[in-house]
Amino acid sequence: MTLLAGGTDLMVDLNFGRKRPEHVVAIDRVPELAHLERNGHVRMGAGVTYTRMLAEDVGSAALREAARTVGSPQIRNVGTLGGNVATSSPAGDTLPVLAALDAVVVLRSKQGERRVPFAHFMTGPKKNVRRADELVIGAEWDDAGPAQTFMKAGTRNAMVIAIAGLALVVDRSRKRVGVGLGSCGPTILRASQAEGFAAAIFEAHGWDRHLTPSEAELKEFGRLVATAARPIDDVRGTAAYRRHVLAVMGERALSRVWSMT
Amino acid sequence: MRLRLQVNGSQREAEAREHESLLTVLRERLGLWGSKNACEQGECGSCSVLIDGDLVCACLVLAGAAQGRDVRTVEDLAAGEHLHPVQRAFVDAGAVQCGFCTPGFIVATAALLRDNPEPSDAEIREALSGNICRCTGYGKILEAVHRSAAQGYTS
Amino acid sequence: MTIAPPKTRLRGVVGESAPRADAPPKVKGEFVYGSDLSREGMLYGATLRSPHPHARIARIDVAAARAMPGVRAVLTSDDLPTREKFGLMRADQPVLATRVVRYVGEPVAIVAADDPEQARLAARAINVEYEPLSAVTDPVAALQSAAPKLHDPKDGNVIEDVRVVHGDPDARADVVVEGEYxxxxxDQAALGPEAGLAVPGPDGSVTLHIATQWLHEDLRQIAPCLGLPEEKVRLVLAGVGGAFGAREDVTLQIHVCLLALATKRAVRMTYGREESFYGHVxxxxxxxxxxxxxxxxxxxxxxxxxxxxxxxxxxxxxxxxxxxxxxxxxxxxxxxxxxxxxxxxxxxxxxxxxxxxxxxxxxxxxxxxxxxxxxxxxxxxxxxxxxxxxxxxxxxxxxxxxxxxxxxxxxxxxxxxxxxxxxxxxxxxxxxxxxxxxxxxxxxxxxxxxxxxxxxxxxxxSHAFDDFSTARVRVERDQGGVVARVHTAASEVGQGIVLVCEQIARTELGVQRVIVETPDTTIGSAGSSSASRQTWMTGGAVLAACREVKAELVTRARGRRLDDVDVAELLDTPVERVVTHRHRPTEKRNDxxxxxxxxxxxxxxxxxxxxxxxxxxxxxxxxxxxxxxxxxxxxxxxxxxxxxxxxxxxxxxxxxxxxxxxxxxxxxxxxxxxxxxxxxxxxxxxxxxxxxxxxxxxxxxxxxxxxxxxxxxxxxxxxxxxxxxxxxxxxxxxxxxxxxxxxxxxxxxxxxxxxxxxxxxxx
Missing domain, CATH: 3.30.365.10 (Aldehyde oxidase/xanthine dehydrogenase, molybdopterin binding domain)
Incomplete structure (x- = not known):
């Protein structure tokens, strides 16, 4: 059985004759999947579209920035969080954000609900721990406050699959830093050394303060981000460029969120 | 499978195979050839239609999933010889060359102006960035959108 | 004699930014492109292409494909009516690969079936055994003596070699700069995919509706490959969704005609985007x-x-x-x-x-x-x-x-x-x-x-090619008054040659209502819509034809100035002229x-x-x-x-x-x-x-x-x-x-x- 949410991934395979599933179940009009709750903790239904992420307060500025980079308005009107999660492409734009937020993927089957931390959800390119009888019904995360951002590199100014993507979340109240990397490994990667490095700086200077980071700190953070990558050469970019641009993105992201409280 | 759709205000029925897109059904079964087939993967916007008011690429909509929905195509806009103001503006501004992308641009522009009647250059560029034109370089299309906005697109 | 009505100023003459006549149908979605063509009961074509850059074809087994439901024809090189090859400037390309494939994507077999899915599956069911040969995929490497030779070995993979030697190439200069680039x-990436509809006639003829840049050149290449005289093949221009050079060569033209002739049914072929990347140059x-x-x-x-x-x-x-x-x-x-x-x-x-x-x-x-x-x-x-x-x-x-x-x-x-x-x-x-x-x-x-x-x-x-275009201009009277009809074979690919023809005819003839008719091969060639040439060539042909028409009108006006006459009066019979226009001759390239x-x-x-x-x-x-x-x-x-x-x-x-x-x-x-x-x-x-x-x-x-x-x-x-x-x-x-x-x-x-x-x- 094949599930169809927004259709932006599955339909390409059908149109190009790569897949001919016997049965397709469209879940794009299940109202229960389109819920969105915010109450210090965010519960986002799998059916929330990118357009909604842009139009509504979805409890993550980085997720909103990521949603703006997804495809085109036409794609954003139908593509969903759940589709991005279930497809599990390393280039899925919302996925580095979910990783950086320490989000939990919520799965449901007849047997009941299963909650899998995003860090354990993806197992490879377009591979994850979802069982055939399960449905991704949403994701949840703690509202991490305003200090977060997403960026991605691509050779076109819109409608481009990421050569590399990065999400940075600095949760000042919970005193944690999350860095998620897209398109630079078989799964979404966490830059844990970089996270630790940044957390130590915040720890030393105070989590709730505006600080101007030093050039050296930014550079080191960027370097550590890049070392977390496991990139390859492919049709969209080279491994060397991916490492390079991740370092630049890391530096820029940290200098941007530093002042956000 | 037998489909029932509301297309451009009328109830229509059509046969569709399980893997077929709404675009295929509109074109090959319902004879609505205005939505174009250029990339088959949502990268060019040539098949833009409205489904329940949302702008989407018909090639990325499984026909079966459109069952019972309200579908509006480019054919819905003109009243006989009387062009819709967005269509008029595209003609007058020189925004049409080969015209293959044009129906998609017309539908996307109408959707944009419905939501944002006086868009800036930047807003137009972002809103239409999912529609590829290979002929015009977009300059005259941008002008056509401004023209239709100035004329009040609902006129 | 009646008094001529006051002449109203013509709208849309040369130099004005007139709107395109084909724009209203295009904005309404009514303009019929190649991929929009259909006929009741038509079949759908599909192509099997080579997965190898260079290989010998050891065996092709089509039995399974032929036995599949809905399949009406499966053709390989063995089934072709002739051994003719095609090509724009050198006929070096087989209609379907014969014994050897030379690039990834080269057509090997074609199928017609009742629906596109059946055609696609049948093409996939054709079993081809390949024996890979060493391939050369770098043009500089291809010029080296050790490179495998792809065509005539004595050409050493050189298709063309041009030297321009001017003045004294060994002249010395004060400052010299050098670089490699x-x-x-x-890819031309025209949005409209390659598409055509072939309709067989009862007499063994075929009519091909095709999005192309040059109808007559297509005809010249297609007819021999079908084993038909040119009179038995008629081409009509379908709406062209952009070209930019990609429609100057034959892609599916011969294939779709072969399938129509083999099945005696109308056949449509349309490439998807992926196939389009392999299908055109x-x-x-x-x-x-x-x-x-x-x-x-x-x-x-x-x-x-x-x-x-x-x-x-x-x-x-x-x-x-x-x-x-x-x-x-x-x-x-x-x-x-x-x-x-x-x-x-x-x-x-x-x-x-x-x-x-x-x-x-x-x-x-x-x-x-x-x-x-x-x-x-x-x-x-x-x-x-x-x-x-x-x-x-x-x-x-x-x-x-x-x-x-x-x-x-x-x-x-x-x-x-x-x-x-x-x-x-x-x-x-x-x-x-x-x-x-x-x-x-x-x-x-x-x-x-x-x-x-x-x-x-x-x-x-250039270089002594016989470059010409033909235009027929007819002025007549109908219920709507005076109308000028312009007929050429020039392909409108989006560039606006329809506007050029219309504005020139209006300006020359002083007739507001100008209709540019659908190009086909019933009139002489216009040459291709390429080399930035249609305004010069077909525009020139229309201009010349209009001037001959006008001369006839002047004759019919018997001494009165045309401005003083109601032209409708002169049109008890239509005036029609066909003119072939050539630019001045160019020279063949020398050594x-x-x-x-x-x-x-x-x-x-x-x-x-x-x-x-x-x-x-x-x-x-x-x-x-x-x-x-x-x-x-x-x-x-x-x-x-x-x-x-x-x-x-x-x-x-x-x-x-x-x-x-x-x-x-x-x-x-x-x-x-x-x-x-x-x-x-x-x-x-x-x-x-x-x-x-x-x-x-x-x-x-x-x-x-x-x-x-x-x-x-x-x-x-x-x-x-x-x-x-x-x-x-x-x-x-x-x-x-x-x-x-x-x-x-x-x-x-x-x-x-x-x-x-x-x-x-x-x-």
Whole structure:
């Protein structure tokens, strides 16, 4: 059985004759999947579209920035969080954000609900721990406050699959830093050394303060981000460029969120 | 499978195979050839239609999933010889060359102006960035959108 | 005698920005493109293509495919009615691969079935056993003696070899600069996929409705391959969803006719986007070596260049592309001495052929980079250096041909440079910065650069090709009054030839109502919609036919002035004239390419302003300014549309468009990975149309389609160089080239010197 949410991934395979599933179940009009709750903790239904992420307060500025980079308005009107999660492409734009937020993927089957931390959800390119009888019904995360951002590199100014993507979340109240990397490994990667490095700086200077980071700190953070990558050469970019641009993105992201409280 | 759709205000029925897109059904079964087939993967916007008011690429909509929905195509806009103001503006501004992308641009522009009647250059560029034109370089299309906005697109 | 009604002013004459007659059906979605064609009960065609770049076909088993439900025909080379091959300039391509395949994507078998899915599955069910042969996928490697030979071994994979020897190539200069340049493979990416509908006649004939650039040339290639005389094959132009050179060659034409004849049913074939990348020819990739010499005060002394073009597995128009690269390889400058050697090679890559700019694009990227190098070496402003060397009327290009009639190169340069620059960057909105929606920079790392380039190209066919177009103009009276009908075989591919014909007829005949009829092969050839030639040729034919019609009307008016007569009165019988128009003859190319091979030349200049994020290597083009010598703008709005659209394709080649090949296979055969500029990538264009009428052209109107694509690319790359300081010797410029500045050459390179076979292997 094949599930169809927004259709932006599955339909390409059908149109190009790569897949001919016997049965397709469209879940794009299940109202229960389109819920969105915010109450210090965010519960986002799998059916929330990118357009909604842009139009509504979805409890993550980085997720909103990521949603703006997804495809085109036409794609954003139908593509969903759940589709991005279930497809599990390393280039899925919302996925580095979910990783950086320490989000939990919520799965449901007849047997009941299963909650899998995003860090354990993806197992490879377009591979994850979802069982055939399960449905991704949403994701949840703690509202991490305003200090977060997403960026991605691509050779076109819109409608481009990421050569590399990065999400940075600095949760000042919970005193944690999350860095998620897209398109630079078989799964979404966490830059844990970089996270630790940044957390130590915040720890030393105070989590709730505006600080101007030093050039050296930014550079080191960027370097550590890049070392977390496991990139390859492919049709969209080279491994060397991916490492390079991740370092630049890391530096820029940290200098941007530093002042956000 | 037998489909029932509301297309451009009328109830229509059509046969569709399980893997077929709404675009295929509109074109090959319902004879609505205005939505174009250029990339088959949502990268060019040539098949833009409205489904329940949302702008989407018909090639990325499984026909079966459109069952019972309200579908509006480019054919819905003109009243006989009387062009819709967005269509008029595209003609007058020189925004049409080969015209293959044009129906998609017309539908996307109408959707944009419905939501944002006086868009800036930047807003137009972002809103239409999912529609590829290979002929015009977009300059005259941008002008056509401004023209239709100035004329009040609902006129 | 009745008194003539007062004449109302004609709307839509030459020089006015009249709206297109085909625009209302296009905006309504009613215009019928090739892929919109259908017939009750028609069959659907599908093609099986080679997965190998070079292999022997050991065996083809179609039994399973033939037995599948809904399958009406399965054809392989064994089933063809003849052994005729096809090809635009050399018939070297089999209709279906026979014994050997020479590129990934070469058609091996075709199928017709009741629905497209059955056809696709049947094609997949054909069992082909291949024995792979060693492949050569690098054009420089293909010229080496050890390379496998793809066609006639005595040609050594050389399709065409052109030397331009002008003055004394060994002349010495005060200052010399040298460089190696590379142009990758670009796709025309017309949005309308290849599509055609073939309808068999009861008498064994066939009518093909087809989106093409040249009906008659298709006919010339198709009929022999079907084993039919040309009278039994009729072609009708279907709506063309863009062309840009990709529809100059035969793609599915013969296949769909064969299926229709085999099944005695109407058959439609439409390529999907992935198949389209394999189904049509692309722009020739090029490797170039250039050396320029100049005096200390900035006068060019010599140009030497060696250019190797990848022709792919079949010749297509490689002959003319090679000739163009060589003939225009000196640029729009006075170059007293030159040696330019260009070669096109067979490889096991997909075939290459026509694309807007056609040879001139490739060499312009090389010589304009050289002009900037020279300006830097001489410490002269690059615009000034170009102006100082600009061709004037009476000067000779490197083929020794005098430029006559209209060569305002210095004017084009001066007026382009004078166009207003964009304001300084004021916004930190990422959408207006490099990386766009990716939110990569809010201004960090962004540097601005400005670049300039000039280009030239021929208009119409060259080198003694019999270039003509035929027009029928008929003026008659019907219920609506007086109407002029214009019939030609000229393909409207989006460029606006329908407007040109209509506006010329209206102007000449003074008749408001002009109908341009659907092109077909019942009238004489118009030549192709390519080489920027239709305004000159078909416009010229319509003009000539109108003047003959008018002469007849004057005769019928018996001494009265036509302005004083109600023309309707003169039309008890219609007036019709058919005229074939030719431009002045051109000469066949000689050994050193020193003669009058071309009819006239087109010139344009481009100035690009770019913002580059130097840390991420991403580029946002901020503005393009252009001045172009158009002779006369028949429809200024349509001309500007050609300029802006051509620039968008030049921008694509500069920063994002590349058909990426690996072992001969296209790695990015989709619009997800072959990136085309979007509205967020294409900047505002400011333009200045320069109208120096050419004495031989209708109203002085030269062609306009190609120059925008020729010098826009080098202007953008020059601007990126200015912003980054990088050498950038290859297009498209990749982020890696900007951030690492590493040598972008890989595989084989053309060695410095005049021998295309002199090569060395890099890495």
């Amino acid at each position: 590379e142009v990758a493979m670009q 692309h722009r020739h990739p090029a490797r170039m070596w250039y050396r320029h010499g100049a005096t200390r005060d900035g006068r060019l002394v010599f140009v030497r260049a060696t250019i190797v073009l990848d022709g792919g597995a079949y010749a297509s128009s490689t002959f003319a592309v090679v000739a163009n690269a060589a003939c225009f390889g000196g640029g729009p400058y006075r170059v007293p001495n030159a040696l330019i050697h260009a070669v096109g090679a067979y490889t096991n890559n997909p075939p290459t052929g026509a694309m807007r700019g056609f040879g001139a694009v490739q060499s312009c990227f090389g010589y304009e980079a050289q002009m900037d190098k020279l300006a830097a070496a001489l410490v002269i402003d690059p615009v000034e250096l170009r102006a100082r060397n600009a061709l004037e009327n009476g000067d000779r290009i490197v083929t020794d041909q005098q430029v006559e009639g209209s060569a305002p190169v210095a004017e084009v340069i001066r007026r382009c440079a004078a166009l207003p620059l964009p304001p300084q960057r004021s916004s930190n909105d990422p959408l207006e910065l490099p990386g766009g929606a990716g939110n990569l920079t809010h201004g960090e790392g962004v540097k601005r650069g400005v670049g300039f380039a000039v280009g030239l190209k021929n208009v119409c066919y 050193t390419t020193q003669n009058d091979g071309h009819v006239a030349f087109l010139f344009a200049a481009h100035r690009a302003v770019v913002d580059v994020d130097v840390d991420t290597g991403l580029v946002k083009v901020v503005q393009i300014a252009t001045a172009q010598d158009v002779g006369k703008a028949i429809n200024p709005l349509a001309v500007i549309g050609q300029l802006e659209g051509g620039i968008a394709q030049g921008l694509g080649l500069a920063v994002m468009e590349e058909v990426q090949l690996k072992d001969g296979a296209v790695r990015n055969a989709s619009f997800t990975d072959y990136l085309l500029p979007t509205m967020l990538d294409m900047p505002p264009v400011v333009c200045d149309l320069i109208e120096f009428p050419h004495p031989d052209a209708p109203y002085g109107a030269k062609g306009v389609g190609e120059p925008p694509t020729i010098s826009s690319t080098p202007a953008i790359v020059a601007a990126i160089r200015a912003a980054t300081g990088r050498a950038l010797e290859r297009v498209p410029v990749r982020p890696d080239d900007i951030v690492f500045g590493a040598s972008s050459h890989s595989g084989w390179r053309v060695a410095a010197g005049d021998d295309p076979r002199g090569a060395e292997r890099v890495r």
